Amino acid sequence: xxxxxxxxxxxxxxxxxxxxxxxxxxxxxxxxxxxxxxxxxxxxxxxxxxxxxxxxxxxxxxxxxxxxxxxxxxxxxxxxx
Numbered sequence: 091x092x093x094x095x096x097x098x099x100x101x102x103x104x105x106x107x108x109x110x111x112x113x114x115x116x117x118x119x120x121x122x123x124x125x126x127x128x129x130x131x132x133x134x135x136x137x138x139x140x141x142x143x144x145x146x147x148x149x150x151x152x153x154x155x156x157x158x159x160x161x162x163x164x165x166x167x168x169x170x171x
Contacts, residue, residue, distance in 0.1 A: 128155075 135154075143150040156166055 143154050146153060159166060
């Protein structure tokens with residue numbers, strides 16, 4: 091059985107567990123908005139293309155954006171790394 095910090099079963103205090111999760115998420119560092127925000131779009135892409143980028147790990151959406159920038163004739167953006 092899963093335990094919380096005080097070793098009580100999760101089912102015994104569900105409200106406390108929910109509050110603990112909410113408190114934890116509220117204290118997480120949040121990304122600052124940048125000067126060039128992205129536009130949210132819905133786009134259909136072949137599954138093998140998505141799988142190719144996902145297989146390369148975290149940041150796959152940014153790599154798709156860079157590939158689209160290059161294909162459109164734009165310069166790559168500095169990733170700050």
